[in-house]
Amino acid sequence: MKRPRIVILGAGFAGFQAARTLSRTYGDAVEVVLVNPTDFAVYLPLLPEVAAGIVDPRHISVSITATLPGVRLVLGTVTGLDPKTATVEYIDPEARPGTLGYDRLIVAVGSVTKVLPIEGATRHSHGFKGIPEALYLRDHMIRQVELAAVADDPAERAARLTFVVVGAGYSGTEVAAAGQLLTRALIRRNPLLRGERARWLLLQLGDHVLPEMRPRMRATAERVLTRRGVEVRLGTSINRAASEGVTLTDGEFVGARTVVWTTGVRPDPVVDGFGLPTAAGGRVAVDEYMAVRDHPGIYAAGDVAAVPDLTRPGQITPMTGQHATRQGKVVARNVAASLGLHGRARPYRHRNLGFVVDLGGWKAAADPLGVPLSGVLAKAVTRGYHLWSIPANRPRILTDWVLDAVLPRLSVQLGLVRSGAVPLDTADPELPYDHSPASVTTL
Ligand SMILES: Cc1cc2nc3c(=O)[nH]c(=O)nc-3n(C[C@H](O)[C@H](O)[C@H](O)COP(=O)(O)OP(=O)(O)OC[C@H]3O[C@@H](n4cnc5c(N)ncnc54)[C@H](O)[C@@H]3O)c2cc1C
Incomplete structure (x- = not known):
């Protein structure tokens, strides 16, 4: 019998934990597909130590294929969602578009730097x-x-x-x-x-x-x-x-x-085009089970999701790794519950530690x-x-x-900076898009 496919968008704190929980606990019963632009998840809290030359950047990069052996990794950046046909569109690292069908979807694309309208x-x-x-x-x-x-x-x-x-x-x-x-x-x-x-x-x-x-x-x-x-x-x-x-x-x-x-940060703008309900600051509106309202089968977790904070009624959970990690685990179980693999869904509740x-x-x-x-x-x-x-x-x-x-800190450049200025978005160039139907991959 065909296993239901759970597609997870983004391998950050939330997406990684969701994939890990699903593959470890229900791996025989479901197909877990993780879509992420890279083959690693980044442990962001140690980024300042990378900038300071203390920690090697490869060491805060967690290999997805090595740590999540039961998960199918699709290298790509998701560009669109069609809830009617239950498919997502993505662009792979060589700018080839593809589509991916799902039975359940977890949106966990995180956040991006918030840029204010300040000259220069x-x-x-x-x-x-x-x-x-x-x-x-x-x-x-x-x-x-x-x-x-x-x-x-x-x-x-x-x-x-x-x-x-x-x-x-x-x-x-x-x-x-x-x-x-x-x-x-x-x-x-x-x-x-x-x-x-x-x-x-x-x-x-x-x-x-x-x-x-x-x-x-x-x-x-x-x-x-x-x-x-x-x-x-x-x-x-x-x-x-x-x-x-x-x-x-x-x-x-x-x-x-x-x-x-x-x-500060704001939800990844890709979700603006998903047609999902949004709440505070453009985060995807979900209920306490992290299910998106009026969109059966679609869930969201982490920085991108406005998850009600049951420990502080009326507020939503802050954008932290601590919440994203735990939301990833809970949303995985709730998705499994929706497929009849695990008791009943339970609400997300976590008090800041x-x-x-x-x-x-x-x-x-x-x-x-x-x-x-x-x-x-x-x-x-x-x-x-x-x-x-x-x-x-x-x-x-x-x-x-x-x-x-x-030892003394290594103080040589890597030769990455060539120009006099390094604009905010230098490190994140937009991918070239090729929408020609001939090059669409369907999984
Ligand atoms: C420098 C720094 C230090 C921090 N320190 C702390 C700390 O000490 N404690 C703490 O609790 N929190 C900390 N945070 C915040 C914490 O890292 C975030 O709250 C957490 O990463 C959110 O997890 P997430 O899974 O929602 O998103 P992210 O971790 O941002 O992951 C999102 C993932 O989705 C992928 N993605 C994005 N767009 C797409 C797309 N279109 N298609 C496919 N994949 C996509 C990204 O590549 C990424 O892999 C820090 C953040 C930063 C930047």
Whole structure:
């Protein structure tokens, strides 16, 4: 008998867990197909350590074929959904379109960097949402320090040694923390820069860094960063970005060659064309079972889904890896239940277990189960949590950390940055589309 096909769109935290749960528990009864542009899932929380040159990018890339042997991986980017015929359209890495039929669909395509309509922001700032962007940023930072060393003009030298991070959520805060330590090490090692220091600005429009976290964690992060010399500017963002610097919302011009854009994320825009109901900020509207309203057989989970937060009535779950991972497991069981393979569907309910924020060096802020920690203890908890959470490559990551503790940081560029500017979307070029019917693959 033909097994029902469950198609999962996206191999992030939610999609990966859904595929793993389905293939491990119900693999004999269902065909699990995972559509993702790459053959790996990225463990995003360690991205700042990749940008800082601490962790090898391959080590935060979890091989889908090695870790999910029972799952059929379709390399591709989904471009459309037709609920009437129960098919999705995708483009493979060689720009060939294909279609895929499903009995059940889980939409888990995650989120993308939210770009605000600020003059020059897209062109002159770096995004920070994937491995290419982290590697570009690392190359760019190293190159700025090297160019500063040979700049005769003091203003140019100062601008090359000035780094502006816009947005102080966990990615912005961690990038500022890790980046500042990297540039400090690079400057110390360069005799031409004796007496110089990098200037780092962390801009946050609200009243605190890490707005989504508890006050003790925010205070720890602000204290650690400020003591290190990072200028934390609250109530401030930028009005304009240009090749020579940024104009802050208070009117000050800051000469800088590096602007990192981390003001938040929005659901992947591909779902705008799916015709599914949406809620807050364009996330796919689902019920507490993660089923899409009025669309039998279609579910959504993770950053892309507006899942009701039953622990905070009236609100939806925040876009975090912690929720996406658990939603992936629950949605898998609910899909299995809809096929008669597993009891009854159960609602998604998860109380936040705390956050961890790596502040570079031996510092971190963490509040596991609500217990506020800082310093080395928080660092140990933070690293332990990441090792526990990543589904593969643990010994490799541990080795990276040990080597970084005992050896000087490698400071050569990879040669990825060739132009003077690195626009927000450089690392994510649009795929060329070929819609000619002759090249359509139907699975
Ligand atoms: C730098 C950084 C640090 C973070 N740190 C933390 C942290 O410490 N703790 C925490 O809880 N959260 C953290 N987060 C947030 C967390 O990573 C996200 O909430 C989580 O990744 C969401 O999981 P997801 O499965 O919904 O989406 P994602 O993990 O974004 O995965 C989406 C997947 O879908 C794929 N995809 C996208 N479009 C398509 C398409 N059209 N077709 C097919 N596939 C597609 C993508 O390639 C990707 O594989 C961090 C995020 C960043 C960027």
